[in-house]
Structure formats: structure tokens, C-alpha cells
Amino acid sequence: MKRKMKRWMQGTLAAVLAVSMLSACGGGNDKPSQGVEGEGAAKPFQGKKLSIATANHPWGDAIKELIPQFEEETGMKVDVQSYFEDQLSQKLTVQFTSGSATPDVFMYSPLQHAKQFYNNGWLQPLDEYVTKNADYDFEDFSKASVSTNTIDGKIVGIPTITEQHILYYRKDLLEEANIAVPKTMDELLAAAKALHDPSKEMYGFSARGQRSALVSQISSFMYSEGGEFMRDGKAFLNSPESVKGMNTYATLLRDFGPPGVLNMSWPQAIGVFAQGKSAFFADVNSIYLNAADPEKSTISDQIGYAVFPAGDAGSQPFNIASWGIAMNAKAADKDAAWAFIEWATSKEIMLETQKLGNPGSRLSVWASPEGTVAFPKELAEVTMETQKGGVDHSLPQVNAVGEARDIIGSIVQRAITGEDIQAAADQANKEFQALIDNESGQ
CATH class of the missing domain: 3.40.190.10 (Periplasmic binding protein-like II)
Incomplete structure (x- = not known):
């Protein structure tokens, strides 16, 4: 040294x-x-x-x-x-x-x-x-x-x-069910559904569900479908691509997520995974020890790590x-x-x-x-x-990041509770555009 x-x-x-x-x-x-x-x-x-x-x-x-x-x-x-x-x-x-x-x-x-x-x-x-x-x-x-x-x-x-957005998975569960590691969004949805069994306290997928906390996590889902928070100075939240990505995330948590997901940030979500109660967990690679440390986890020897699944635009996780x-x-x-x-x-x-x-x-x-x-x-x-690739941001590139996160996170939370995601995205898009216009002096 x-x-x-x-x-x-x-x-x-x-x-x-x-x-x-x-x-x-x-x-x-x-x-x-x-x-x-x-x-x-x-x-x-x-x-x-x-x-x-x-x-x-x-x-x-x-x-x-x-x-x-x-x-x-x-x-x-x-x-x-x-x-x-x-x-x-x-x-x-x-x-x-x-x-x-x-x-x-x-x-x-x-x-x-x-x-x-x-x-x-x-x-x-x-x-x-x-x-x-x-x-x-x-x-x-x-x-x-x-x-x-x-x-x-x-x-x-x-x-x-x-930090890179990756997919964590249970090696043992996938092997027992003869399910390949998901490489696409459709494969992830199908695998989460197949392994979801609430009667045994086993959930298909865990991730952040808190309104502000989830925004960085939905970004990779949006990017991988060709979506974005904003494009050329205009809000892009209600585009078909962005909505498709957010809808996949909302579906995973609504249909295959653990109870109380709306109140979960990353510590709670990875805690569910670490206690052996979810088959998949998607988040940043830097927090892996919260699941891999034997003192914190019951499944430390059964964790697999995979590249973020691809959507219509390929695998485009934040990096x-x-x-x-x-x-x-x-x-x-x-x-x-x-x-x-x-x-x-x-x-x-x-x-x-x-x-x-x-x-x-x-x-x-x-x-x-x-x-x-x-x-x-x-x-x-x-x-x-x-x-080698990925997208260089996981949050909207504005000054008022906190305010933007609250606006965008509400889309997914409303979808998780059963509301129409397109309607939620249309409303949020108007609010986000107003924020953008205010910052640019329009």
C-alpha cells in the first residue's frame, strides 16, 4: 500500500x-x-x-x-x-x-x-x-x-x-420448479406467478412499494420498454412505453407481492426476501449483504443474481x-x-x-x-x-427531485390498489409537466 x-x-x-x-x-x-x-x-x-x-x-x-x-x-x-x-x-x-x-x-x-x-x-x-x-x-x-x-x-x-439494478432470485425454488432464470419481463411475470403461494407465506416478488422510494426502481422497467420520465423537456410518463413498464412493476407487487407492500422501502422488501418469503427481489446490487449475510438471512446460500430482465427495448437497467x-x-x-x-x-x-x-x-x-x-x-x-451499458439515471432529471418522486410514485401506488394506471399516468403527467415548465420559467 x-x-x-x-x-x-x-x-x-x-x-x-x-x-x-x-x-x-x-x-x-x-x-x-x-x-x-x-x-x-x-x-x-x-x-x-x-x-x-x-x-x-x-x-x-x-x-x-x-x-x-x-x-x-x-x-x-x-x-x-x-x-x-x-x-x-x-x-x-x-x-x-x-x-x-x-x-x-x-x-x-x-x-x-x-x-x-x-x-x-x-x-x-x-x-x-x-x-x-x-x-x-x-x-x-x-x-x-x-x-x-x-x-x-x-x-x-x-x-x-x-449501483446497478439487478434481479435477485432463489436458486433452490427455481430448480425445484424447473423454472429457468427469467431473461425477459414476460418470463419474470410467469415465474413470479408460478412460485406465488400466500398460503405458505411465499410470495412471487418483493420490491419497494413506498411512493417516493419506488420511483428509482420503476425506472429500469420503463427504460426496458422504451419509456422515460421525460424526453426533450416534456413529461413522458403517460406514453405507452412508460405505462407498460410501470404496469409490469405494479402487477408484480399487486398480484404477487407480500402484504403491506405499499409501506415498504428497500430494507423491508429485501427483508422479506432474506427471510425466505419471496422468490424474486429486484433492487440495487450494493445492498446484497442484507440478504447474503448469514446473520441476517435464512437463505444466504441460495441466492442467485441475474442481469435485469429485458422488455421490448431490451435489458435497460439503470447503471x-x-x-x-x-x-x-x-x-x-x-x-x-x-x-x-x-x-x-x-x-x-x-x-x-x-x-x-x-x-x-x-x-x-x-x-x-x-x-x-x-x-x-x-x-x-x-x-x-x-x-457495459445501462442508463445513467434512475430518477427524473429536475431540480425538485423530491416533488417529482411524489408525483410519479403515485401512479404505481394507485395501480397497486386497483385504479386504472393510464388515468393515473395521465394526471401525473400533467402535474410533472407543470413542474418542468415552472423550473424552465415557462
């Missing part, structure tokens, strides 16, 4: 010194970072202080454990503050609204905040930074995860945690960066801030965090045997396959 840190420092030091020289000649706007002579020359940020805000997340925990090595190699002092997800969002919003230069670097949820934060001028575009050091190899990041962190053609964050790391546009020393981001998302450090079970965004790390040690073999294979 020490040797890897040295290699990282050699590459980033060369880039920093080059930028500093350009700045000294009038080619940069930020003050150049000052190195020190002699032995300290390898520490270009000696005496610098950096403030970092992270979420209470396994990736944040892993990075905090590694930061002393970064401090030793760079001479920089890093102050890390961690918050629960909602607290982090509120903290960042309050500080950035006031024009604060801290935190310099922060974790953020791209799908929830990238558009809003960028439009408010809070995110520093990183396009000029990602190509400074050839060893950083920005092309190594999956294209979908980079796209999730791109607004108006600008890279506004670096992906740290990725997103659920967390990223970004730079405050008002950070006092942007070179120092970038040095931390570059280190935290380097191949070497992403390998270390992924070995602890944090699914990263670098393709080379997934291709490395060391990079998959924390994941079941089949899950790693499904993840790598899904990384």
Missing part, C-alpha cells in the same frame, strides 16, 4: 508542479500551491489544511481510515466531518447558500443534487483537472457513472459508488453513480482540493475501498481479481456485465 501511495504521489506531484509553474507565469487564476525545498519537496501541500464533508457511509468510513497516509505523503492536514445523509444535504445547502468556502471537498448524491448544486454555482467543474495527470486515467471510469456526474456537458463530480465526490466552487485552494479528490478516486485507493465491499466506478478495479474479493462471483459477473 505504501508503494502504491508513492506511485500516486509521483504522478500527481508532476501535475501539481506543472500547474504551479503555469500559474506563476500568469496562466492560472488560483494561487499556486507552494512546495518546500529539500526533503519536503515531495510534499507540495506542506502546511495546507483541507476540510472534507462525508456521509455516514461505508465508503466515507473507509476513506477516513486511509487519510493519515494521504496526510503523510502530501504534508496536508485534512479535517473530516461526517453526517447522516439528510444532515449532509442540509449542511451543504446552508453553507453554500451563505457563500462559504468550506467544505473544500464533499460527498454528494449526483442524482439528487448535481443539477441543483451546479445551477446554483456551488460545484466546481472538474474537466480541466481530470486530464492533468495521465496516470489518473479518467477513461477508466465507467461512462455511465461519469455521465451521472455530468451537467450541461461539464464534469461536476467524480463517481465513488456505483448509476449513487455517490460522488465534488469540489466547492469557492474552495480557497483548488489544487489542494483536487489532490485529495484525485487520491481518493485513484485506482489504488478505489481498489482498497472496493475490497471492503464498496462497489466503485473504475473498470480496471472490477477487472482485477482483488477488486471482486468482497462480492459473490455471480454478483461480480452481473455487475461487470451491467457496467
Whole structure:
């Protein structure tokens, strides 16, 4: 690990010194970072202080454990503050609204905040930074995860945690019933129906049913039928393609789901699966331990993982960066801030965090045997396959994501309770279009 840190420092030091020289000649706007002579020359940020805000997340925990090595190699002092997800969002919003230069670097949820934060001028575009050091190899990041962190053609964050929508299934139940792993939506519906037996507390399918929580999950069903939340600035919820995808999801939960599904977010839904009470569960790959951990699950040795089933448009699951790391546009020393981001998302450090079970965004790390040690073999294979394509968002790409989720989630909830889904989609489409128009000033 020490040797890897040295290699990282050699590459980033060369880039920093080059930028500093350009700045000294009038080619940069930020003050150049000052190195020190002699032995300290390898520490270009000696005496610098950096403030970092992270979420209470396994990736944040892993990075905090590694930061002393970064401090030793760079001479920089890093102050890390961690918050629960909602607290982090509120903290960042309050500080950035006031024009604060801290935190310099922060974790953020791209799908929830990238558009809003960028439009408010809070995110520093990183396009000029990602190509400074050839060893950083920005092309190594999956294209979908980079796209999730791109607004108006600008890279506004670096992906740290990725999530792909996959299908979990019970190997034993499918084998006993001589049912093949579903590869299409029709096959999933048929298999869920065949294995659904409420009299034995066995349900064909479990997934999120809460109004807001389900929106990200219906996205893959919509995409795989050719649908979308919006297209060319227009709401697309009541299109035949979108309605077909949402109807499949609603049918699975209404006809083959467990009791109380309308109140289930992912912890409750995967809990049903982990307790051996559902044949299929569809959600993100990153939560697999909630079902695979023998201490939490009664079926840990019977779990299968499969690529998301195909609809009329093929298999089009979301493939997103659920967390990223970004730079405050008002950070006092942007070179120092970038040095931390570059280190935290380097191949070497992403390998270390992924070995602890944090699914990263670098393709080379997934291709490395060391990079998959924390994941079941089949899950790693499904993840790598899904990384090749998929859709770069699982939520509507608007500023008011929360309001949009409530509007869209009501469609599926109404369908689950027996209402006409087309009528529900028509009404929601009007409400969503009004939100879109309001944001665009129409």
C-alpha cells in the first residue's frame, strides 16, 4: 500500500508542479500551491489544511481510515466531518447558500443534487483537472457513472459508488420448479406467478412499494420498454412505453407481492426476501449483504443474481453513480482540493475501498481479481456485465427531485390498489409537466 501511495504521489506531484509553474507565469487564476525545498519537496501541500464533508457511509468510513497516509505523503492536514445523509444535504445547502468556502471537498448524491448544486454555482467543474495527470486515467471510469456526474456537458463530480439494478432470485425454488432464470419481463411475470403461494407465506416478488422510494426502481422497467420520465423537456410518463413498464412493476407487487407492500422501502422488501418469503427481489446490487449475510438471512446460500430482465427495448437497467465526490466552487485552494479528490478516486485507493465491499466506478478495479474479493462471483459477473451499458439515471432529471418522486410514485401506488394506471399516468403527467415548465420559467 505504501508503494502504491508513492506511485500516486509521483504522478500527481508532476501535475501539481506543472500547474504551479503555469500559474506563476500568469496562466492560472488560483494561487499556486507552494512546495518546500529539500526533503519536503515531495510534499507540495506542506502546511495546507483541507476540510472534507462525508456521509455516514461505508465508503466515507473507509476513506477516513486511509487519510493519515494521504496526510503523510502530501504534508496536508485534512479535517473530516461526517453526517447522516439528510444532515449532509442540509449542511451543504446552508453553507453554500451563505457563500462559504468550506467544505473544500464533499460527498454528494449526483442524482439528487448535481443539477441543483451546479445551477446554483456551488460545484466546481472538474474537466480541466481530470486530464492533468495521465496516470489518473479518467477513461477508466465507467461512462455511465461519469455521465451521472455530468451537467450541461461539464464534469461536476467524480463517481465513488456505483449501483446497478439487478434481479435477485432463489436458486433452490427455481430448480425445484424447473423454472429457468427469467431473461425477459414476460418470463419474470410467469415465474413470479408460478412460485406465488400466500398460503405458505411465499410470495412471487418483493420490491419497494413506498411512493417516493419506488420511483428509482420503476425506472429500469420503463427504460426496458422504451419509456422515460421525460424526453426533450416534456413529461413522458403517460406514453405507452412508460405505462407498460410501470404496469409490469405494479402487477408484480399487486398480484404477487407480500402484504403491506405499499409501506415498504428497500430494507423491508429485501427483508422479506432474506427471510425466505419471496422468490424474486429486484433492487440495487450494493445492498446484497442484507440478504447474503448469514446473520441476517435464512437463505444466504441460495441466492442467485441475474442481469435485469429485458422488455421490448431490451435489458435497460439503470447503471448509476449513487455517490460522488465534488469540489466547492469557492474552495480557497483548488489544487489542494483536487489532490485529495484525485487520491481518493485513484485506482489504488478505489481498489482498497472496493475490497471492503464498496462497489466503485473504475473498470480496471472490477477487472482485477482483488477488486471482486468482497462480492459473490455471480454478483461480480452481473455487475461487470451491467457496467457495459445501462442508463445513467434512475430518477427524473429536475431540480425538485423530491416533488417529482411524489408525483410519479403515485401512479404505481394507485395501480397497486386497483385504479386504472393510464388515468393515473395521465394526471401525473400533467402535474410533472407543470413542474418542468415552472423550473424552465415557462
